[in-house]
Amino acid sequence: MxxxxxxxxxxxxxxxxxxxxxxxxxxxxxxEEHFYQLVDVDEPNTFRNLFPYSEVPKIAFNDRIVPHNMPEDIWITDTTFRDGQQSRAPYTTEQIVTIYDYLHKLGGPKGIIRQSEFFLYSKKDRDAVYKCLERGYKFPEVTSWIRASKKDFELVKDIGLKETGILVSCSDYHIFYKMKMTRREVMNMYLSVIRECLETGISPRCHLEDITRSDIYGFVIPFCVELMKLQEEYKIPIKVRACDTMGYGVNFPGAVIPRSVPGIIYGLNTHAGVPSSQIEWHGHNDFYKAVNNSTTAWLYGASGVNCSLFGIGERTGNTPLEAMVFEYAQLKGTLDGMDTTVITELSEYFEKELGYVQPSRTPFVGRNFNVTRAGIHADGLLKNEEIYNIFDTGKFLNRPPLVAVSNTSGLAGIALWINTYYRLPDDRKVDKNSKLVTMIKEWVDEQYDEGRVTTITDNELVVQITDCCKKLNIVL
Structure with a gap:
């Protein structure tokens, strides 16, 4: 030194x-950086140069670059039963427990899905918590989200949870316009509430709401410095969840705060002294950046990214949990024991049990995410599926690549459809020169010559293939 x-x-x-x-x-x-103190202001700083409201928000740059700092251990936390449940009909207790079981299986033996947070407001919510705790899983750890009150802290303690989330809104939009307080008043109130939580022996997880419109160095960093002092005093971990409530965060190097995800994570870690293992990113998808921003938070020093299944959440939704499973694998070079076939099982469960049908082109779970309609692509798939499939989707998702048969599929597309649908082994697969494929192609062409505009359905194809096989005296 x-x-x-x-x-x-x-x-x-x-x-x-x-x-x-x-x-x-x-x-x-x-x-060592200089000491950051609370900047109390008489008027709110709403960053009108970045957020004019009557115009599209601006992304500005000052080209200040912070270093990559990905922690050795990174993980996913789940908010399906909290933020995810705020934007849809409530799950039943049984549905919550079933989904929790799936999350446990998906996260694997190393618990890459580290936690799942629950409401405690209603008897139904508490019943679900008790039933999930009865499972005895180490991961995902059951945690809660409550109102900042002594009564709710005691409820968390009575249930036996070790940690709870607490809302601590941090932008002047919330401090001045919603809460009608000053920065100093709201900081003192937050610290008092968090101290009450610590007095009960519960570890607080502070949800820094609307962080991408906040004064990072005038309020957020000084507040988090005080949190770390409380942590030292009580010897109880205090986590910080950076909440991109409106989806304004950007991952571009050199972008200015408060929109810069690298800048926010760097500030929390380096200037406020919050350890990476206690920093978590919670993103929304208003500007299509939820996944990129979550990955960026990992890269710059946050151990946790908070997600919901299929991105179901407030407005445009949260970061899709299944997306971050594959982001993890790409960054770490391994799935670390995660069972990705569970993603398909969950998608099927949501459709059958909850009536939730994924948009057809949604990555990994949509009905058509690995379905091709172009004949030239189908020809490539027929020769080697690696040419037009992102990875072995049959292995990782129980979803082998498919083709949809239409007027553009060609002979190769029909051959690939037959081989895939009937799961034909290599020694029995048909190719585009097969008589069966030629007969089906002639029938398909007739359909579109007569004015058809829709894709041929699987059932229609099965009927025609069965009829042609009889005529050709073959069995698939």
């Missing part, structure tokens, strides 16, 4: 030394 002879006098009268410290991860000497 090297100490620079520089003293900073704080407003409190204290003197702080700036020091040069060795970063053991990067092996570089770094200058």
């Amino acid at each position: 090297y100490t620079i002879i520089q003293k900073i006098k704080l407003s409190t009268g204290d003197v702080k030394m700036r020091e040069v410290l060795m970063n053991e991860k990067t092996n570089l000497l770094q200058l």
